[in-house]
Each structure stands twice: as C-alpha cells, then as structure tokens.
C-alpha cells in the first residue's frame with residue numbers, strides 16, 4: 001500500500017490549525033533506532049518506542065538481513081488525541097485532512113510515523129504494515145509485489161503480550177478471509193502483478209489482490225513446513241530474472257494452478273493458526289532514555305517539519321517561522337527553516353539556516369546529513385558535473401560527520417560516495433563508501449547502480465556492464481531497471 005493509508009472512516013469536522021503547539025508539553029525520547037516526539041509524558045513515549053523496537057526485532061528474526069539498521073532515522077510523532085493530530089495529517093483531494101488514525105511518511109532523509117493514542121489499536125497495523133515495507137526494502141534485492149504486500153499485511157497483525165516478553169504474529173485478518181471466500185483471483189494472475197500493472201491501481205481488484213497476497217503469505221509462513229525458506233528461494237530466483245510461474249513451481253513444488261486448490265481449501269477453514277515467539281531472548285529492547293521536555297519553539301519546529309513533508313506548506317511556513325522567534329538557539333528550528341526554504345525554492349536563504357543548525361549540533365546525525373545531502377542536491381553539481389568546489393568540500397565534510405555519528409545509515413554512505421565521485425582523486429574512497437552502503441542495505445538496488453558508475457569512472461567497464469545487465473533484467477523495480485538500461489545504452493554508444 002502507499003505510504004499513507006488506513007481508512008477508518010470517521011466523520012470529522014475541519015479543525016483550524018492552531019499556529020503554535022503551545023497546548024501540552026512536548027517531550028522527546030531517543031531510542032536505539034528511533035526518536036519519539038509527543039505531547040505525552042516520557043513514560044508513554046518510551047513505551048511506544050519499546051513496542052516499535054519489539055516489532056522490528058520480531059520481524060527481523062524472520063526476514064534475512066532485516067536486522068540491519070534502517071538507512072535513515074525514524075521519528076515517531078505521538079498525539080494524545082485524533083483532534084490534536086489533525087493539523088498534521090496529509091490533505092485529501094477535497095482539501096480536508098485525510099481520515100487517518102496514523103500514517104507513515106517516507107522521505108529520502110527521514111521516516112516519519114504519526115499516530116494518535118486515541119484509536120491506537122487501529123493505527124498500529126498501519127504503522128506495522130509500512131514499517132515492514134521499509135525493513136523488507138532494505139533487506140531484499142527484488143521482492144515481487146504480491147509478496148511485499150503479503151508480508152506487510154502478515155506482520156501488520158503483530159501483537160505484544162501485556163508483559164512485553166512475548167509476541168505473536170500472523171493472526172487472521174477476518175475481512176480478507178471473508179472477501180476471498182466470495183471473490184478469488186487465480187494465483188497465476190496474482191504473481192504476475194508488477195508495480196506497473198493496471199490491476200494494482202484499481203479499487204476492487206486491489207482489495208482482492210491485498211487479501212489474497214496476505215492469504216498466500218499466511219499459508220506459506222504458518223502452514224507450510226520450511227515455508228519461509230521456500231519464500232527466500234522464490235525471491236532469490238525472481239531476483240535472478242526467472243519467470244514468476246517457473247520460480248513458483250521450483251520454490252513451492254506445485255504449479256500456481258495446483259496451488260489454487262490448496263489455498264482455497266485453506267481459506268475455507270473455520271480457524272487459523274498463528275506464530276508466537278519470545279521477544280526477550282533476542283535482545284534487550286528497553287528504551288532507557290529519560291526524555292527531555294522540548295521548548296515551545298523546538299516542538300513547533302518538529303511539527304512544522306512534519307507539516308511540510310505532508311505538503312501542508314503554508315501552515316508549515318507559519319509554524320516554523322514562529323518556532324524560530326520562540327527559540328533561536330535550537331538546532332531543530334534552524335534545520336526545519338533551512339529545509340523549508342529549499343522546498344520553497346529560496347535556496348540561497350537555506351544555507352545560513354542549515355549552517356547555523358550544524359554549528360549548534362555538530363553531533364546530530366539528521367542535521368549533518370540534511371546539510372550535506374542538500375548541498376549535493378542543490379549546488380554542488382549540475383547534471384552530475386561539479387559546479388561548486390567549495391560546496392563540495394562542505395558537503396563531503398558534513399556527510400563524513402554523518403557517517404561517523406551513525407555508521408549504520410546506508411543512505412548517508414551512498415550520498416558520501418556520490419560526493420567523492422565528483423572528485424577524481426577520491427574515487428577509491430567513493431568505492432569504499434558505496435560498498436559500505438551495499439553491505440548495510442543489500443536490498444537497495446540504487447546503491448548498486450552507483451557502484452557501477454564508480455567502476456566505470458575507475459575504468460573497469462567490464463564489471464560495471466556485468467552488474468548493469470543484471471539490474472536491467474530486474475522486474476520488480478522499473479526505476480532501477482530503466483536506469484541500468486540507460487547506462488548500458490550509453491556504454492554501447494561510447495565504444
């Protein structure tokens with residue numbers, strides 16, 4: 001599903017956005033892999049961080065490579081009430097806040113999750129669904145669409161026992177079962193769907209598609225001995241460019257047509273099983289940060305940045321400019337302003353703000369990373385050619401700092417590789433940086449494109465061509481396969 005979803009249809013009134021967050025005390029808590037900002041006491045925020053950590057560890061025990069840290073930071077916004085969250089919801093086509101109990105927003109530099117405690121149990125599956133997409137995308141090279149959605153739905157039912165020590169995953173999703181008992185799509189059709197398929201965009205077919213993706217995944221994960229291993233084999237075969245139906249037969253031991261009978265019988269069962277597991281024996285996931293109360297300006301800067309990212313730019317501008325007047329000493333207020341100015345196209349005004357943020361918080365990953373990557377995107381290069389050597393030096397320094405602060409952030413390593421690529425003397429460093437990124441996030445194919453670019457610059461066309469040929473054959477990510485093909489065409493022309 002897309003990055004924002006969840007229709008728990010609510011009748012709601014349009015609430016005027018208060019300019020300041022002033023009502024309620026805002027607190028920030030930092031966990032191992034995420035930051036939580038909320039209008040709630042630190043204890044509540046710690047509890048939410050622990051749940052999300054437990055989810056991450058629960059899922060990562062089951063997907064190879066998924067235990068790797070995410071490439072960019074995750075920030076969770078917690079609102080006590082749905083009303084409090086309204087000014088920060090994405091707007092629907094009618095201009096009103098979308099009726100969401102929670103949402104997930106993925107950006108190049110950060111993942112934002114927003115949820116309200118009111119209706120918490122309904123928002124959690126959405127967050128878990130999208131979080132699964134993130135973990136899978138990071139870990140696995142080429143995931144077929146049905147499996148990507150199937151896993152996300154499967155893990156969306158993650159439930160933690162009150163003690164926090166055990167959890168389970170894979171409880172049946174009753175509406176899916178009901179729908180499939182009435183409407184069913186042959187598996188051959190299901191597995192042929194790719195991101196460009198029309199069916200993927202059409203409402204009714206889409207509900208069947210999601211439901212059945214879930215059902216097939218559920219069956220494989222829960223009922224088939226070695227099901228998870230078979231899934232991995234299937235994914236590996238698809239990544240090698242095999243046809244979905246052939247890969248299906250080899251991995252699951254039956255043609256899609258034969259498998260239809262099994263799946264339909266499964267869906268007719270009156271009950272379904274699911275898996276329980278112990279969370280505590282994996283790792284200590286408790287979040288111990290005592291938390292810190294945010295100044296009113298800091299709170300508004302965080303919230304304004306959230307508004308900007310969900311495209312409520314005018315409200316974001318008002319809030320962020322107010323934040324700066326309230327607290328001119330906090331890095332986040334300058335960071336939010338700098339990013340806002342870039343969004344507004346007022347590029348030259350963004351640098352003083354970002355530089356100020358870096359000066360205040362040189363040890364903050366998000367700040368260094370945003371500054372370094374923004375410089376690269378906006379001024380250092382034009383069409384891949386170096387345009388500003390001083391800006392390049394600043395950007396290299398900021399990205400180096402970012403990868404030192406958080407050596408697990410593959411995205412920062414990838415940007416750093418790009419910064420080094422623009423510098424002929426730094427090509428070996430560029431290659432080292434991109435290798436780091438690939439090692440951290442083997443699922444991210446765009447890092448491999450960059451690796452090929454660097455090999456070409458270093459004169460090793462043969463190995464670049466070999467990898468590009470593989471990437472051009474990928475069927476699960478058209479952006480990447482097309483980019484690889486363009487490079488192959490360019491290489492052919494330059495011979």
Ligand SMILES: [Zn+2]
Pocket residue numbers: 001002129133148149152
């Ligand atoms: Zn999805």
